[in-house]
Amino acid sequence: MDGWKSFVSAVGEARIIAGLGALELVMAASRVILWKQGSPLIHVVATDLLIILPGIVLLYGGYRLPDLDLHPNVYPQIVSRCFAGIGMMLGVVGVLAISTGLNRPVFTPMAGTALGSVAGFAIGLNEARALSRAYEAEQAQKELKKTIEHLEASNDRLEQFAYAASHDLQEPLRMVSSYLELLKSRYRDELDRDAEEFIDFATDGADRMRAMIQSLLEYSRVTTDGEPLEPTDAEDVLEDVLNDLALRIEETEATVTTDELPTVTADPAQLAQVFRNLLLNALKYSGDEPPQVHVTVDRLADTWRFSVADEGIGIDPKYHDRTFTVFKQLHAAENPSETEAAGIGLALCERIVERHGGEIWVESDPGEGATFYFTLPRSETQQSEPPAHVLSAEQ
Secondary structure, three states, X not given: OHHHHHHHHHHOHHHHHHHHHHHHHHHHHHOHHHHHOOOXXXXXXXXXXXXXXXXXXXXHHHHHHHHXXXXXXXXXXXXXXXXXHHHHHHHHHHHHHHOOOOOOOOOOHHHHHHHHHHHHHHHHHHHHHHHHHHHHHHHHHHHHHHHHHHHHHHHXXXXXXXXXXXXXXXXXXXXXXXXXXXXXXXXXXXXXXXXXXXXXXXXXXXXXXXXXXXXXXXXXXXXXXXXXXXXXXXXXXHHHHHHHOHHHHHHOOOEEEEOOOOEEEEOHHHHHHHHHHHHHHHHHOOOOOOOEEEEEEEEOOOEEEEEEEEOOOOOOHHHHHHOOOOOOOOOOOOOOOOOHHHOOHHHHHHHHHHHOOOOEEEEEOOOOOXXXXXXXXXXXXXXXXXXXXXXXXXX
């Protein structure tokens, strides 16, 4: 088979097919001799048509073959089917010729050759198209696999670099902060108000940088340090988060209401981080009124859609696409020591939710509050829906 492919490739598939067509046209022209020898004109014309039409098809098909959307590796398939068709039709003609009582003056070996070749060409062309599509799909799959592997390797290297760089940068910043504090305490009596203010600015900048670096460490470790996903009671996770934020809720006189939440497949610590960051965001940007926050969940076809809604200052829709970008803050930071103030909290939420196979987005308008939604694949465990319970500053 390899020898046949080599021969076909050496001669040229298009040349072979076009050559068959040209040969059939020559055979049709030669049959004029039969008419001159007394054969009925109708038989000669009918047979010539059976030869000429396939000849024209093959001649044109061979000429156009390189322009067809086919992979060159499948060209020998077309030539093979042409010759297989010729052989089959010659066999049929032979059977008809030796069959008693069957006389087919129109259906001659020449006509059988022409019809067999054009039928084989049609079959081979159809197979070649299918093989080309399969080959292209296979190549696309290989390229996609290579791209995915390359991206995964690049992502791993990027995470390793971010972790190493962030870890190594913390010690110099710690030293800067320590020496600034030492400078301020040792020379307190010799510093004027401007000098103290400059030192405070420098210390504050170092603290902000340290918070950003710590946030970058958390961001880079979402996939590498995350725990395996397991059935997790989101109700218990949220309750723990609310207990941790009880002081903040009391200080801001906030009211946080929640629906009963389901059991989901998640990393409990990372799910808690999502709730914590979304709640802190709602408490922080509440405006002049005490924060009003509601946590709820909706059961969809194959996911749970969680939402954290507030009645705060809201977000202009034109900034929605920046909401989950690393180190992009839409409002001025108030406390640089916190993760969300470093511009990483919502970006961290997005990375965690994506690791869990979900999506996260925000719906908001200025002055109308904001609702953050995120989805998680729905587990088999289903929860009932009792009335919401309330955690407020008065409790």
